[in-house]
Amino acid sequence: MREDFFEVDRLVEEHAKLYSTACATAWFRIEKKKPSLEEYRAKVAEFMKHFEYTISTFPSTPDAEKFKEHARKALEAEIAKVLAGQNKDVEKRHKYFVDYS
Incomplete structure (x- = not known):
């Protein structure tokens, strides 16, 4: 049987964007703070x-353990992309938030 983790792969790929x-934008709005790009990525x-x-x-x-391990690794990879500035959606959202809030 071949593992098919399509659903969780899609979810993890879109997690930051959606x-x-x-959540990060709402957090900083409540704090009434314009975060640096690094602060925004971290949040x-x-x-x-x-x-x-x-x-x-x-x-x-x-x-389920195979599924969970796959999901955790995929999540770690996406988080690393966000922190490295390699997620275009996060970068755009930060710019929009800082420019228009």
């Missing part, structure tokens, strides 16, 4: 890490 940038990564809890709630079966 969830974490919205996005922090919100991305919250997905680890969701992953941990999956059952503890051999197949």
Whole structure:
């Protein structure tokens, strides 16, 4: 049987764009602060890490453990991209937030 983790791969790829940038932007609006790019990336990564809890709630079966390991590795890779400035959506969102808030 070939593992098919398409759903979680798509979710992790879009996580920063759809969830974490919205949370980070709201966070800084509430704080009434225009963050540096590094601060913004770090906050996005922090919100991305919250997905680890969701992953941990999956059952503890051999197949689920493969799924969880795959999801964790994919999440770590996407977080690294965000922190390195390699996620175009995060970079654009920061620029828009700083320029228009």
